[in-house]
């Protein structure tokens with residue numbers, strides 16, 4: 001097979017690869033290789049098909065949303081060169097205006113991920129990008145002039161390569177971790193990938209029959225052995241098998257089987273404050289059964305009943321008859337409900353991948369490899385995972401745009 005040639009090969013047609021290709025100088029011959037029959041499959045699933053593209057907030061607020069280490073800081077150049085507002089302008093210019101929800105999440109006003117994908121593809125076509133679907137890249141070798149890329153249908157010699165192969169979750173969308181292998185073969189360190197933004201399955205799990213019930217603001221404390229690892233707040237959703245919702249998903253990157261969780265269903269109240277509030281409610285509503293007496297706490301009724309049951313209180317107990325010990329047990333159930341973690345959702349259900357190409361080996365100002373001149377990275381293939389709420393897509397777009405600038409500077 002005689003190799004084709006291109007100035008730049010972008011590997012992967014997700015949001016990072018498409019955005020990067022759309023931003024490369026039109027004068028460059030750009031070939032985008034995508035293994036699936038069409039690009040952007042994960043993007044189409046994002047935000048339940050509505051694509052939560054980014055979030056409101058300034059740069060400082062963004063940098064906190066990529067875990068504890070220096071991962072957020074790595075993104076500061078990328079986010080400065082393409083902020084959430086810049087992203088909004090880019091899409092608005094392409095007739096996909098964005099809209100901010102009350103909770104800060106930003107979506108296309110049409111609520112259609114398909115519109116986002118079409119805008120990206122149109123921008124690529126307009127920029128002269130050649131998009132080749134069904135071309136799974138199996139190897140990338142260095143050559144004197146740059147790289148030889150071997151894919152299912154083609155071999156290409158290129159001066160620069162952008163690796164935008166995504167993470168390892170939802171493999172049916174095409175991102176099954178190939179990029180890690182390709183990067184490692186070129187000499188890069190890959191931080192062990194593991195699922196992030198995944199549901200957590202306690203064992204035992206006493207809330208299976210509450211599937212579908214949600215608590216808008218819950219508190220979570222993560223314990224490992226004697227150590228308190230992390231505390232978080234956020235929405236909680238009970239499912240048949242475990243805990244989900246943004247609060248749990250965001251915490252999940254740090255959760256391991258064997259850890260313990262303490263759940264507070266009233267995170268604004270300290271235990272002694274809740275105790276005092278219950279004394280007040282039981283005094284004012286002494287004749288009522290507990291679920292009715294405690295209704296002003298504004299917990300979902302089925303959850304309240306379950307927590308009372310877990311605290312060992314019979315349904316018919318009235319406010320006036322609750323003993324001090326029983327009140328203590330209820331306080332604990334409501335503010336520090338203990339659960340042991342049996343399992344954390346695997347790559348089949350995780351919405352993101354933690355781990356990936358080690359950030360220390362990538363220049364945050366260009367997304368260029370510090371080890372292999374001409375090699376660039378964009379998106380989730382990097383050791384970056386954001387909280388739920390639009391942070392992962394913003395990272396994909398911002399790193400994609402910055403990689404395009406880096407390539408342009410190199411090939412100028």
Ligand SMILES: Cc1cc2nc3c(=O)[nH]c(=O)nc-3n(C[C@H](O)[C@H](O)[C@H](O)COP(=O)(O)OP(=O)(O)OC[C@H]3O[C@@H](n4cnc5c(N)ncnc54)[C@H](O)[C@@H]3O)c2cc1C
Pocket residue numbers: 011012013014015016017033034035036039040041042043045046047048051052053054135136137138164165166167169170173174175176177178179350351352378379380381389390391392393394396
């Ligand atoms: C169900 C779900 C919902 C989500 N919702 C949101 C959301 O609302 N907001 C948000 O911010 N994030 C969301 N995410 C996360 C977000 O979709 C990803 O972080 C984002 O898609 C990453 O973009 P990417 O371009 O780096 O990788 P991907 O989107 O994974 O794209 C990588 C592309 O590379 C291709 N590829 C892989 N290997 C090869 C190869 N060897 N050769 C050629 N091509 C290859 C793949 O087929 C794929 O098309 C969600 C994820 C899931 C799974």
